Amino acid sequence: MLEGPDFDRLWGIPGAGYAGKMLSMAAKKFGLKCKIFMGAKDIKRQRPNVEAIRKNGAEIVPVTTGSQTLVDAVSECMRYWVSNCDTTHMCVGSTVGPNIFIKICAWSTAQISRELILQVKEEFGKIPNKLKLINCVGGGSSAAGFWNEFMDTHAQFIGVEAGGPRNSKLHAAPLTNGSKIGILHGAAQYVIQDKEGQIGSTESISAGLDYPGISPLHCFLKDTKRARYTSASDEEALKAYKLVSKLENISPSLEPSHAFAEAIKLAPRLSSSEIIIVNSCGDSFKDKDIIKQKLGSYIR
Amino acid sequence: MKSKISLAFKNCEKQKRPALITYIVAGDNTKNNSLKILEKISKHADILEIGFPHNTPIADGGQIQGSSHRALKNGIKLKDVFQIVKKFKKTNPQKPIILMGYFNLIYQNGENNFLKSCKLSGVDGLIIVDLPYPENKSFADKCKRKSINFIQLLSPTTSKDRMKKIIKDSHDMIYYISMLSTTGGKLKISPKKILQNYNKIKRINPKKNLVIGFGITDKTISSLKSANGLVVGSMLCKTITNSLKLGQNPVTKLDKVVYNLKRKII
Numbered sequence: 044m045l046e047g048p049d050f051d052r053l054w055g056i057p058g059a060g061y062a063g064k065m066l067s068m069a070a071k072k073f074g075l076k077c078k079i080f081m082g083a084k085d086i087k088r089q090r091p092n093v094e095a096i097r098k099n100g101a102e103i104v105p106v107t108t109g110s111q112t113l114v115d116a117v118s119e120c121m122r123y124w125v126s127n128c129d130t131t132h133m134c135v136g137s138t139v140g141p142n143i144f145i146k147i148c149a150w151s152t153a154q155i156s157r158e159l160i161l162q163v164k165e166e167f168g169k170i171p172n173k174l175k176l177i178n179c180v181g182g183g184s185s186a187a188g189f190w191n192e193f194m195d196t197h198a199q200f201i202g203v204e205a206g207g208p209r210n211s212k213l214h215a216a217p218l219t220n221g222s223k224i225g226i227l228h229g230a231a232q233y234v235i236q237d238k239e240g241q242i243g244s245t246e247s248i249s250a251g252l253d254y255p256g257i258s259p260l261h262c263f264l265k266d267t268k269r270a271r272y273t274s275a276s277d278e279e280a281l282k283a284y285k286l287v288s289k290l291e292n293i294s295p296s297l298e299p300s301h302a303f304a305e306a307i308k309l310a311p312r313l314s315s316s317e318i319i320i321v322n323s324c325g326d327s328f329k330d331k332d333i334i335k336q337k338l339g340s341y342i343r
Numbered sequence: 344m345k346s347k348i349s350l351a352f353k354n355c356e357k358q359k360r361p362a363l364i365t366y367i368v369a370g371d372n373t374k375n376n377s378l379k380i381l382e383k384i385s386k387h388a389d390i391l392e393i394g395f396p397h398n399t400p401i402a403d404g405g406q407i408q409g410s411s412h413r414a415l416k417n418g419i420k421l422k423d424v425f426q427i428v429k430k431f432k433k434t435n436p437q438k439p440i441i442l443m444g445y446f447n448l449i450y451q452n453g454e455n456n457f458l459k460s461c462k463l464s465g466v467d468g469l470i471i472v473d474l475p476y477p478e479n480k481s482f483a484d485k486c487k488r489k490s491i492n493f494i495q496l497l498s499p500t501t502s503k504d505r506m507k508k509i510i511k512d513s514h515d516m517i518y519y520i521s522m523l524s525t526t527g528g529k530l531k532i533s534p535k536k537i538l539q540n541y542n543k544i545k546r547i548n549p550k551k552n553l554v555i556g557f558g559i560t561d562k563t564i565s566s567l568k569s570a571n572g573l574v575v576g577s578m579l580c581k582t583i584t585n586s587l588k589l590g591q592n593p594v595t596k597l598d599k600v601v602y603n604l605k606r607k608i609i
Contacts, residue, residue: 240451
Protein backbone atom coordinates (compact mmCIF):
# COMPACT_ATOMS: atom_id res chain seq x y z
CA MET A 44 0.00 0.00 0.00
CA LEU A 45 2.82 2.33 0.81
CA GLU A 46 4.87 1.75 -2.30
CA GLY A 47 5.53 4.71 -4.53
CA PRO A 48 7.48 7.85 -3.87
CA ASP A 49 4.51 10.14 -3.24
CA PHE A 50 3.20 8.48 -0.15
CA ASP A 51 5.15 9.21 2.98
CA ARG A 52 2.50 9.68 5.60
CA LEU A 53 0.01 7.61 7.53
CA TRP A 54 -2.91 9.15 9.37
CA GLY A 55 -5.17 7.14 11.60
CA ILE A 56 -8.00 7.28 14.04
CA PRO A 57 -8.22 5.09 17.12
CA GLY A 58 -10.96 5.35 19.75
CA ALA A 59 -9.27 3.83 22.74
CA GLY A 60 -5.87 4.19 21.15
CA TYR A 61 -4.93 0.60 20.31
CA ALA A 62 -5.06 1.03 16.58
CA GLY A 63 -3.15 4.28 16.98
CA LYS A 64 -0.50 2.53 19.02
CA MET A 65 -0.10 -0.19 16.39
CA LEU A 66 -0.12 2.29 13.53
CA SER A 67 2.53 4.43 15.18
CA MET A 68 4.71 1.33 15.57
CA ALA A 69 4.28 0.46 11.91
CA ALA A 70 5.06 4.02 10.89
CA LYS A 71 8.20 4.00 13.00
CA LYS A 72 9.34 0.71 11.48
CA PHE A 73 8.90 1.96 7.92
CA GLY A 74 10.08 5.54 8.52
CA LEU A 75 6.77 7.20 7.77
CA LYS A 76 5.29 10.32 9.29
CA CYS A 77 2.27 9.45 11.36
CA LYS A 78 -0.56 11.54 12.76
CA ILE A 79 -3.16 10.09 15.07
CA PHE A 80 -6.50 11.86 15.46
CA MET A 81 -8.03 11.41 18.85
CA GLY A 82 -10.92 13.08 20.65
CA ALA A 83 -9.68 15.42 23.39
CA LYS A 84 -11.82 13.51 25.90
CA ASP A 85 -10.25 10.22 24.80
CA ILE A 86 -6.74 11.66 25.03
CA LYS A 87 -7.45 12.39 28.67
CA ARG A 88 -9.07 9.07 29.51
CA GLN A 89 -6.65 6.84 27.57
CA ARG A 90 -3.42 8.44 28.73
CA PRO A 91 -1.21 5.30 28.70
CA ASN A 92 -1.95 4.65 25.02
CA VAL A 93 -1.39 8.30 24.19
CA GLU A 94 2.02 8.14 25.83
CA ALA A 95 2.90 5.00 23.88
CA ILE A 96 1.88 6.63 20.59
CA ARG A 97 4.04 9.67 21.33
CA LYS A 98 6.94 7.46 22.31
CA ASN A 99 6.80 5.92 18.84
CA GLY A 100 7.30 9.37 17.39
CA ALA A 101 3.78 9.90 16.09
CA GLU A 102 1.95 13.17 16.44
CA ILE A 103 -1.36 13.17 18.28
CA VAL A 104 -3.93 15.62 16.92
CA PRO A 105 -6.51 16.44 19.58
CA VAL A 106 -10.02 16.85 18.19
CA THR A 107 -11.93 19.43 20.17
CA THR A 108 -15.16 19.62 18.17
CA GLY A 109 -18.47 18.09 19.22
CA SER A 110 -18.36 15.35 21.84
CA GLN A 111 -14.53 15.16 21.59
CA THR A 112 -14.67 11.40 21.16
CA LEU A 113 -14.31 8.85 18.36
CA VAL A 114 -17.11 10.16 16.15
CA ASP A 115 -15.46 13.58 15.91
CA ALA A 116 -12.01 12.07 15.49
CA VAL A 117 -13.25 10.07 12.49
CA SER A 118 -14.82 13.19 10.94
CA GLU A 119 -11.68 15.23 11.47
CA CYS A 120 -9.37 12.53 10.13
CA MET A 121 -11.53 12.24 7.00
CA ARG A 122 -11.34 16.01 6.53
CA TYR A 123 -7.57 15.91 6.73
CA TRP A 124 -7.41 12.98 4.42
CA VAL A 125 -9.51 14.52 1.63
CA SER A 126 -7.22 17.52 1.89
CA ASN A 127 -4.04 15.45 1.66
CA CYS A 128 -4.92 12.25 -0.16
CA ASP A 129 -2.14 12.86 -2.70
CA THR A 130 0.55 12.15 -0.09
CA THR A 131 -1.25 10.36 2.70
CA HIS A 132 -3.02 7.11 3.45
CA MET A 133 -5.88 7.05 5.91
CA CYS A 134 -6.08 4.10 8.25
CA VAL A 135 -9.28 3.48 10.14
CA GLY A 136 -8.83 1.38 13.25
CA SER A 137 -12.38 0.14 13.23
CA THR A 138 -14.75 -1.44 10.72
CA VAL A 139 -16.42 1.90 10.01
CA GLY A 140 -16.24 4.47 7.25
CA PRO A 141 -16.49 3.98 3.49
CA ASN A 142 -16.57 0.44 2.08
CA ILE A 143 -12.87 -0.23 1.49
CA PHE A 144 -11.77 0.86 4.96
CA ILE A 145 -14.19 -1.62 6.49
CA LYS A 146 -12.77 -4.41 4.35
CA ILE A 147 -9.14 -3.56 5.12
CA CYS A 148 -9.83 -3.45 8.85
CA ALA A 149 -11.98 -6.60 9.00
CA TRP A 150 -9.50 -8.57 6.88
CA SER A 151 -6.70 -7.52 9.23
CA THR A 152 -8.52 -8.27 12.47
CA ALA A 153 -9.67 -11.65 11.05
CA GLN A 154 -6.22 -12.90 12.02
CA ILE A 155 -7.70 -13.35 15.50
CA SER A 156 -10.15 -16.01 14.29
CA ARG A 157 -7.64 -17.56 11.88
CA GLU A 158 -5.62 -18.43 14.96
CA LEU A 159 -8.59 -19.11 17.19
CA ILE A 160 -10.18 -21.69 14.91
CA LEU A 161 -6.94 -23.72 14.97
CA GLN A 162 -6.77 -23.47 18.74
CA VAL A 163 -10.39 -24.52 19.10
CA LYS A 164 -9.88 -27.57 16.88
CA GLU A 165 -6.78 -28.49 18.80
CA GLU A 166 -8.53 -28.15 22.16
CA PHE A 167 -11.81 -29.89 21.27
CA GLY A 168 -10.84 -32.00 18.26
CA LYS A 169 -13.51 -30.18 16.24
CA ILE A 170 -15.67 -27.09 16.50
CA PRO A 171 -17.90 -27.87 19.51
CA ASN A 172 -21.61 -28.34 18.80
CA LYS A 173 -22.60 -25.61 21.17
CA LEU A 174 -20.10 -22.79 20.89
CA LYS A 175 -20.70 -19.16 21.74
CA LEU A 176 -18.25 -16.44 20.71
CA ILE A 177 -18.81 -13.31 22.74
CA ASN A 178 -17.23 -10.01 21.79
CA CYS A 179 -17.81 -6.37 22.60
CA VAL A 180 -18.85 -4.12 19.71
CA GLY A 181 -18.31 -0.40 19.29
CA GLY A 182 -17.33 0.17 15.70
CA GLY A 183 -17.10 -3.61 15.59
CA SER A 184 -13.56 -4.38 14.42
CA SER A 185 -12.54 -6.93 17.02
CA ALA A 186 -15.89 -8.77 16.83
CA ALA A 187 -15.65 -8.91 13.04
CA GLY A 188 -12.16 -10.38 13.36
CA PHE A 189 -13.12 -12.75 16.16
CA TRP A 190 -16.03 -14.20 14.21
CA ASN A 191 -14.88 -14.12 10.62
CA GLU A 192 -13.45 -17.63 10.21
CA PHE A 193 -16.41 -19.12 12.08
CA MET A 194 -18.95 -17.49 9.75
CA ASP A 195 -19.83 -20.73 7.93
CA THR A 196 -19.82 -22.87 11.07
CA HIS A 197 -22.65 -23.30 13.58
CA ALA A 198 -20.88 -21.14 16.20
CA GLN A 199 -23.18 -18.58 17.79
CA PHE A 200 -22.06 -14.96 17.77
CA ILE A 201 -23.01 -12.58 20.55
CA GLY A 202 -22.06 -8.92 20.27
CA VAL A 203 -22.17 -6.75 23.37
CA GLU A 204 -22.65 -3.03 22.94
CA ALA A 205 -21.99 -0.28 25.47
CA GLY A 206 -25.20 0.39 27.37
CA GLY A 207 -23.80 3.49 29.07
CA PRO A 208 -24.37 4.42 32.72
CA ARG A 209 -27.35 2.63 34.27
CA ASN A 210 -29.15 5.85 35.14
CA SER A 211 -28.44 7.69 31.90
CA LYS A 212 -30.58 7.88 28.80
CA LEU A 213 -27.39 8.02 26.74
CA HIS A 214 -25.69 4.90 25.49
CA ALA A 215 -23.61 3.64 22.56
CA ALA A 216 -25.80 0.67 21.65
CA PRO A 217 -27.58 1.39 18.34
CA LEU A 218 -28.32 -2.29 17.59
CA THR A 219 -29.66 -3.19 21.03
CA ASN A 220 -31.75 -0.07 21.39
CA GLY A 221 -33.37 -0.12 17.97
CA SER A 222 -31.73 2.90 16.33
CA LYS A 223 -32.78 3.52 12.74
CA ILE A 224 -30.57 3.17 9.67
CA GLY A 225 -28.81 6.39 8.79
CA ILE A 226 -25.73 7.57 6.94
CA LEU A 227 -22.62 8.37 8.91
CA HIS A 228 -19.00 8.63 7.74
CA GLY A 229 -19.77 7.41 4.26
CA ALA A 230 -21.75 4.30 5.13
CA ALA A 231 -25.35 3.34 5.82
CA GLN A 232 -25.69 1.75 9.23
CA TYR A 233 -27.85 1.64 12.34
CA VAL A 234 -26.93 4.86 14.07
CA ILE A 235 -28.01 6.82 17.10
CA GLN A 236 -29.77 9.91 15.76
CA ASP A 237 -32.77 12.16 16.22
CA LYS A 238 -35.86 12.32 14.01
CA GLU A 239 -34.27 14.92 11.74
CA GLY A 240 -31.20 12.81 11.12
CA GLN A 241 -28.76 14.69 13.34
CA ILE A 242 -26.28 12.25 14.87
CA GLY A 243 -27.02 11.70 18.56
CA SER A 244 -24.79 11.96 21.61
CA THR A 245 -23.40 8.83 23.19
CA GLU A 246 -22.07 7.92 26.59
CA SER A 247 -19.93 5.03 27.69
CA ILE A 248 -17.25 4.38 30.25
CA SER A 249 -15.33 2.69 27.46
CA ALA A 250 -13.64 4.97 24.93
CA GLY A 251 -13.36 2.22 22.34
CA LEU A 252 -17.11 1.57 22.29
CA ASP A 253 -18.24 5.20 22.49
CA TYR A 254 -19.47 5.62 18.89
CA PRO A 255 -23.03 6.40 17.69
CA GLY A 256 -22.90 4.07 14.69
CA ILE A 257 -21.77 0.52 14.14
CA SER A 258 -20.09 -1.27 11.29
CA PRO A 259 -22.41 -2.09 8.37
CA LEU A 260 -20.98 -5.61 8.71
CA HIS A 261 -22.69 -5.98 12.06
CA CYS A 262 -25.90 -4.36 10.80
CA PHE A 263 -25.96 -7.11 8.18
CA LEU A 264 -25.24 -9.85 10.73
CA LYS A 265 -28.07 -8.51 12.86
CA ASP A 266 -30.55 -8.28 9.99
CA THR A 267 -29.75 -11.79 8.80
CA LYS A 268 -29.89 -13.00 12.42
CA ARG A 269 -26.42 -14.53 12.08
CA ALA A 270 -25.36 -12.69 15.24
CA ARG A 271 -27.27 -11.60 18.31
CA TYR A 272 -26.62 -8.22 19.93
CA THR A 273 -27.15 -7.06 23.45
CA SER A 274 -25.63 -4.47 25.75
CA ALA A 275 -23.97 -4.18 29.15
CA SER A 276 -24.08 -1.06 31.31
CA ASP A 277 -21.01 0.79 32.60
CA GLU A 278 -21.66 -0.70 36.02
CA GLU A 279 -21.96 -4.26 34.71
CA ALA A 280 -18.73 -3.84 32.77
CA LEU A 281 -16.88 -2.58 35.85
CA LYS A 282 -18.21 -5.45 37.93
CA ALA A 283 -17.12 -7.93 35.29
CA TYR A 284 -13.69 -6.31 35.12
CA LYS A 285 -13.34 -6.76 38.88
CA LEU A 286 -14.42 -10.38 38.88
CA VAL A 287 -12.33 -11.44 35.90
CA SER A 288 -9.21 -9.66 37.18
CA LYS A 289 -9.67 -11.39 40.53
CA LEU A 290 -10.26 -14.91 39.25
CA GLU A 291 -8.26 -15.07 36.05
CA ASN A 292 -4.70 -14.33 35.13
CA ILE A 293 -5.82 -11.55 32.79
CA SER A 294 -6.96 -7.99 33.30
CA PRO A 295 -9.39 -6.98 30.58
CA SER A 296 -9.85 -3.36 29.56
CA LEU A 297 -13.30 -1.83 29.85
CA GLU A 298 -14.25 -2.78 26.27
CA PRO A 299 -14.02 -6.58 26.66
CA SER A 300 -15.36 -6.21 30.20
CA HIS A 301 -18.70 -5.59 28.45
CA ALA A 302 -18.35 -8.99 26.77
CA PHE A 303 -17.38 -10.65 30.05
CA ALA A 304 -20.46 -9.12 31.69
CA GLU A 305 -22.64 -10.93 29.14
CA ALA A 306 -20.73 -14.18 29.67
CA ILE A 307 -21.25 -13.90 33.42
CA LYS A 308 -24.97 -13.26 32.87
CA LEU A 309 -25.29 -16.15 30.45
CA ALA A 310 -23.11 -18.89 31.96
CA PRO A 311 -25.33 -19.97 34.89
CA ARG A 312 -28.14 -20.79 32.46
CA LEU A 313 -26.05 -23.05 30.24
CA SER A 314 -25.32 -26.75 30.46
CA SER A 315 -21.77 -27.96 30.96
CA SER A 316 -21.50 -29.09 27.34
CA GLU A 317 -21.72 -25.54 26.07
CA ILE A 318 -18.53 -23.66 25.35
CA ILE A 319 -18.16 -19.90 25.68
CA ILE A 320 -15.16 -18.04 24.30
CA VAL A 321 -14.81 -14.37 25.19
CA ASN A 322 -12.42 -12.18 23.27
CA SER A 323 -10.41 -10.22 25.83
CA CYS A 324 -9.47 -7.73 23.19
CA GLY A 325 -7.72 -5.18 25.35
CA ASP A 326 -5.66 -4.80 28.50
CA SER A 327 -6.89 -2.74 31.45
CA PHE A 328 -3.66 -0.76 31.79
CA LYS A 329 -4.92 1.93 29.40
CA ASP A 330 -8.04 2.33 31.59
CA LYS A 331 -6.19 2.60 34.88
CA ASP A 332 -7.23 6.23 35.46
CA ILE A 333 -10.93 5.49 34.90
CA ILE A 334 -10.83 2.34 37.02
CA LYS A 335 -9.05 4.16 39.83
CA GLN A 336 -11.64 6.89 39.73
CA LYS A 337 -14.59 4.47 39.70
CA LEU A 338 -13.35 1.72 42.03
CA GLY A 339 -10.94 3.62 44.24
CA SER A 340 -7.81 1.71 43.23
CA TYR A 341 -6.13 0.00 40.30
CA ILE A 342 -4.02 -3.06 40.97
CA ARG A 343 -2.52 -5.26 38.31
CA MET B 344 -38.70 24.82 -20.55
CA LYS B 345 -35.30 25.98 -19.38
CA SER B 346 -34.61 25.75 -15.65
CA LYS B 347 -34.04 28.90 -13.64
CA ILE B 348 -30.48 27.72 -13.10
CA SER B 349 -29.89 27.50 -16.87
CA LEU B 350 -31.45 30.91 -17.36
CA ALA B 351 -29.16 32.41 -14.74
CA PHE B 352 -26.11 31.06 -16.57
CA LYS B 353 -27.45 32.26 -19.93
CA ASN B 354 -27.96 35.70 -18.48
CA CYS B 355 -24.40 35.86 -17.14
CA GLU B 356 -23.02 34.58 -20.44
CA LYS B 357 -24.71 37.49 -22.18
CA GLN B 358 -23.00 39.86 -19.77
CA LYS B 359 -19.70 38.02 -20.38
CA ARG B 360 -19.07 37.22 -16.75
CA PRO B 361 -19.27 34.18 -14.48
CA ALA B 362 -22.30 33.54 -12.32
CA LEU B 363 -21.74 34.53 -8.72
CA ILE B 364 -22.96 31.75 -6.46
CA THR B 365 -23.13 32.36 -2.74
CA TYR B 366 -23.47 29.91 0.11
CA ILE B 367 -24.83 30.53 3.57
CA VAL B 368 -26.19 28.14 6.18
CA ALA B 369 -29.92 28.39 6.81
CA GLY B 370 -30.59 29.72 10.29
CA ASP B 371 -27.16 31.31 10.70
CA ASN B 372 -27.36 33.20 12.90
CA THR B 373 -31.20 33.29 13.04
CA LYS B 374 -34.03 32.29 10.70
CA ASN B 375 -35.00 35.93 10.22
CA ASN B 376 -31.46 37.02 9.51
CA SER B 377 -31.05 34.24 6.94
CA LEU B 378 -34.04 35.54 5.03
CA LYS B 379 -32.80 39.12 5.29
CA ILE B 380 -29.33 38.09 4.13
CA LEU B 381 -30.75 36.21 1.15
CA GLU B 382 -32.89 39.17 0.17
CA LYS B 383 -29.92 41.55 0.35
CA ILE B 384 -27.30 39.42 -1.38
CA SER B 385 -29.66 38.23 -4.11
CA LYS B 386 -29.25 41.70 -5.64
CA HIS B 387 -25.63 40.82 -6.42
CA ALA B 388 -25.58 37.02 -6.55
CA ASP B 389 -26.95 35.03 -9.48
CA ILE B 390 -27.60 31.75 -7.72
CA LEU B 391 -28.05 31.23 -4.00
CA GLU B 392 -26.89 28.11 -2.22
CA ILE B 393 -28.38 27.45 1.19
CA GLY B 394 -26.96 24.85 3.51
CA PHE B 395 -29.31 22.72 5.60
CA PRO B 396 -27.10 22.08 8.59
CA HIS B 397 -25.93 18.67 9.78
CA ASN B 398 -24.07 18.14 13.03
CA THR B 399 -21.48 15.75 11.49
CA PRO B 400 -20.39 17.72 8.42
CA ILE B 401 -17.43 15.67 7.22
CA ALA B 402 -16.75 17.74 4.10
CA ASP B 403 -16.74 21.10 5.81
CA GLY B 404 -13.92 23.12 7.26
CA GLY B 405 -14.04 25.26 10.38
CA GLN B 406 -16.06 28.18 9.04
CA ILE B 407 -19.05 26.23 7.76
CA GLN B 408 -18.87 23.90 10.78
CA GLY B 409 -19.19 27.02 12.93
CA SER B 410 -22.16 28.30 10.95
CA SER B 411 -23.90 24.91 11.07
CA HIS B 412 -23.30 24.69 14.80
CA ARG B 413 -24.80 28.16 15.36
CA ALA B 414 -27.84 27.36 13.25
CA LEU B 415 -28.49 24.04 15.00
CA LYS B 416 -28.03 25.66 18.39
CA ASN B 417 -30.77 28.07 17.38
CA GLY B 418 -32.99 25.06 16.78
CA ILE B 419 -33.15 25.16 12.98
CA LYS B 420 -35.11 22.23 11.51
CA LEU B 421 -35.56 21.12 7.93
CA LYS B 422 -39.04 22.60 7.86
CA ASP B 423 -37.60 25.99 8.80
CA VAL B 424 -35.16 25.76 5.90
CA PHE B 425 -38.07 25.24 3.51
CA GLN B 426 -39.94 28.12 5.17
CA ILE B 427 -36.99 30.43 4.52
CA VAL B 428 -36.87 29.36 0.85
CA LYS B 429 -40.63 29.77 0.45
CA LYS B 430 -40.65 33.25 1.94
CA PHE B 431 -37.70 34.30 -0.17
CA LYS B 432 -39.23 32.92 -3.36
CA LYS B 433 -42.43 34.88 -2.76
CA THR B 434 -40.61 38.12 -3.49
CA ASN B 435 -37.88 36.67 -5.75
CA PRO B 436 -39.53 33.96 -7.82
CA GLN B 437 -36.89 33.97 -10.56
CA LYS B 438 -33.77 33.68 -8.39
CA PRO B 439 -32.46 30.09 -8.38
CA ILE B 440 -32.04 28.45 -4.98
CA ILE B 441 -29.86 25.42 -4.41
CA LEU B 442 -30.02 23.48 -1.17
CA MET B 443 -26.79 21.90 -0.02
CA GLY B 444 -26.31 19.33 2.69
CA TYR B 445 -25.77 15.76 3.78
CA PHE B 446 -27.86 12.80 2.72
CA ASN B 447 -28.92 11.52 6.14
CA LEU B 448 -31.36 14.38 6.59
CA ILE B 449 -33.01 13.54 3.27
CA TYR B 450 -32.95 9.83 4.06
CA GLN B 451 -34.72 10.34 7.41
CA ASN B 452 -37.18 12.77 5.89
CA GLY B 453 -37.86 10.35 3.03
CA GLU B 454 -36.62 11.10 -0.48
CA ASN B 455 -40.09 11.69 -1.92
CA ASN B 456 -41.21 13.74 1.02
CA PHE B 457 -38.09 15.88 0.81
CA LEU B 458 -38.49 16.48 -2.91
CA LYS B 459 -42.13 17.38 -2.40
CA SER B 460 -41.09 20.05 0.12
CA CYS B 461 -38.44 21.26 -2.33
CA LYS B 462 -41.10 21.62 -5.00
CA LEU B 463 -43.59 23.37 -2.72
CA SER B 464 -41.04 25.89 -1.46
CA GLY B 465 -39.41 26.54 -4.84
CA VAL B 466 -36.00 24.87 -4.54
CA ASP B 467 -34.28 24.69 -7.95
CA GLY B 468 -31.34 22.41 -7.25
CA LEU B 469 -29.61 20.15 -4.75
CA ILE B 470 -25.98 19.47 -3.83
CA ILE B 471 -25.66 16.41 -1.61
CA VAL B 472 -22.10 16.23 -0.44
CA ASP B 473 -21.97 12.63 0.76
CA LEU B 474 -24.04 10.99 -1.95
CA PRO B 475 -21.44 10.34 -4.64
CA TYR B 476 -21.83 9.03 -8.17
CA PRO B 477 -23.02 6.36 -9.02
CA GLU B 478 -24.81 5.86 -5.68
CA ASN B 479 -26.74 9.07 -6.39
CA LYS B 480 -28.17 7.89 -9.71
CA SER B 481 -31.62 6.88 -8.55
CA PHE B 482 -32.07 9.97 -6.40
CA ALA B 483 -30.75 12.20 -9.18
CA ASP B 484 -33.31 10.65 -11.54
CA LYS B 485 -36.06 11.35 -9.06
CA CYS B 486 -34.90 14.97 -8.90
CA LYS B 487 -34.95 15.23 -12.67
CA ARG B 488 -38.50 13.94 -12.87
CA LYS B 489 -39.48 16.74 -10.51
CA SER B 490 -37.48 19.31 -12.52
CA ILE B 491 -35.03 19.79 -9.70
CA ASN B 492 -31.37 19.96 -10.65
CA PHE B 493 -29.17 17.38 -8.98
CA ILE B 494 -25.71 18.90 -9.07
CA GLN B 495 -22.87 16.41 -9.50
CA LEU B 496 -19.45 17.03 -7.97
CA LEU B 497 -16.08 16.58 -9.69
CA SER B 498 -12.71 16.89 -7.99
CA PRO B 499 -9.03 16.94 -8.96
CA THR B 500 -8.86 13.20 -8.19
CA THR B 501 -11.82 12.24 -10.40
CA SER B 502 -10.48 10.09 -13.26
CA LYS B 503 -11.29 11.04 -16.84
CA ASP B 504 -13.40 7.93 -17.37
CA ARG B 505 -15.42 8.67 -14.30
CA MET B 506 -15.74 12.32 -15.28
CA LYS B 507 -17.22 11.34 -18.63
CA LYS B 508 -19.83 9.16 -16.97
CA ILE B 509 -20.71 11.76 -14.38
CA ILE B 510 -20.99 14.54 -16.95
CA LYS B 511 -23.16 12.38 -19.16
CA ASP B 512 -25.61 11.85 -16.30
CA SER B 513 -25.44 15.43 -15.03
CA HIS B 514 -28.19 18.02 -15.21
CA ASP B 515 -27.82 21.78 -15.86
CA MET B 516 -24.89 22.48 -13.55
CA ILE B 517 -21.75 20.67 -12.43
CA TYR B 518 -19.63 21.65 -9.47
CA TYR B 519 -15.85 21.36 -9.72
CA ILE B 520 -14.00 21.21 -6.41
CA SER B 521 -10.93 23.36 -7.03
CA MET B 522 -8.42 21.44 -4.92
CA LEU B 523 -7.97 18.63 -2.43
CA SER B 524 -9.55 20.26 0.58
CA THR B 525 -12.55 20.63 2.80
CA THR B 526 -14.61 23.79 2.32
CA GLY B 527 -12.86 27.00 3.29
CA GLY B 528 -9.32 25.77 2.84
CA LYS B 529 -6.65 28.18 1.70
CA LEU B 530 -6.20 28.02 -2.06
CA LYS B 531 -3.11 25.83 -2.26
CA ILE B 532 -2.82 25.50 -6.01
CA SER B 533 -2.60 28.35 -8.49
CA PRO B 534 -5.72 29.70 -10.22
CA LYS B 535 -3.93 28.91 -13.48
CA LYS B 536 -3.73 25.23 -12.57
CA ILE B 537 -7.37 25.22 -11.46
CA LEU B 538 -8.43 26.71 -14.78
CA GLN B 539 -6.34 24.16 -16.65
CA ASN B 540 -8.28 21.37 -14.93
CA TYR B 541 -11.48 23.30 -15.48
CA ASN B 542 -10.85 23.55 -19.21
CA LYS B 543 -10.11 19.83 -19.44
CA ILE B 544 -13.53 19.12 -18.00
CA LYS B 545 -15.20 21.72 -20.22
CA ARG B 546 -13.76 20.00 -23.28
CA ILE B 547 -15.65 16.80 -22.40
CA ASN B 548 -18.92 18.67 -22.81
CA PRO B 549 -18.67 22.43 -23.45
CA LYS B 550 -22.42 22.89 -23.12
CA LYS B 551 -22.57 22.00 -19.43
CA ASN B 552 -22.43 24.83 -16.94
CA LEU B 553 -19.39 24.17 -14.81
CA VAL B 554 -18.77 26.11 -11.64
CA ILE B 555 -15.72 26.19 -9.39
CA GLY B 556 -15.91 26.16 -5.61
CA PHE B 557 -13.73 25.67 -2.49
CA GLY B 558 -11.16 28.21 -1.40
CA ILE B 559 -12.58 31.15 -3.36
CA THR B 560 -12.46 34.54 -1.64
CA ASP B 561 -12.40 38.19 -2.67
CA LYS B 562 -8.65 37.78 -3.18
CA THR B 563 -8.86 34.91 -5.67
CA ILE B 564 -12.20 35.33 -7.38
CA SER B 565 -11.12 37.65 -10.20
CA SER B 566 -8.37 35.31 -11.34
CA LEU B 567 -10.95 32.57 -11.98
CA LYS B 568 -13.53 34.65 -13.77
CA SER B 569 -13.34 32.76 -17.06
CA ALA B 570 -15.39 29.96 -15.43
CA ASN B 571 -19.16 29.66 -15.92
CA GLY B 572 -19.70 30.25 -12.24
CA LEU B 573 -17.84 30.73 -8.97
CA VAL B 574 -19.01 29.70 -5.52
CA VAL B 575 -18.12 31.62 -2.38
CA GLY B 576 -19.18 30.07 0.93
CA SER B 577 -16.75 29.91 3.81
CA MET B 578 -15.79 33.56 3.36
CA LEU B 579 -19.43 34.52 3.90
CA CYS B 580 -19.77 32.26 6.93
CA LYS B 581 -16.61 33.85 8.32
CA THR B 582 -18.11 37.27 7.74
CA ILE B 583 -21.13 36.29 9.84
CA THR B 584 -18.86 34.91 12.59
CA ASN B 585 -16.78 38.08 12.66
CA SER B 586 -19.69 40.50 12.61
CA LEU B 587 -21.32 38.62 15.51
CA LYS B 588 -18.04 38.81 17.43
CA LEU B 589 -17.83 42.56 16.86
CA GLY B 590 -21.51 43.17 17.56
CA GLN B 591 -22.14 44.28 13.99
CA ASN B 592 -25.17 43.52 11.87
CA PRO B 593 -24.35 40.43 9.76
CA VAL B 594 -26.97 41.39 7.17
CA THR B 595 -25.39 44.69 6.13
CA LYS B 596 -21.89 43.22 6.40
CA LEU B 597 -22.72 40.37 4.02
CA ASP B 598 -24.45 42.73 1.63
CA LYS B 599 -21.19 44.67 1.32
CA VAL B 600 -18.99 41.60 0.99
CA VAL B 601 -21.12 40.06 -1.77
CA TYR B 602 -21.36 43.40 -3.57
CA ASN B 603 -17.55 43.55 -3.57
CA LEU B 604 -17.26 39.99 -4.85
CA LYS B 605 -19.58 40.85 -7.71
CA ARG B 606 -17.55 43.93 -8.61
CA LYS B 607 -14.46 41.78 -8.99
CA ILE B 608 -15.93 39.57 -11.67
CA ILE B 609 -17.63 42.12 -13.94
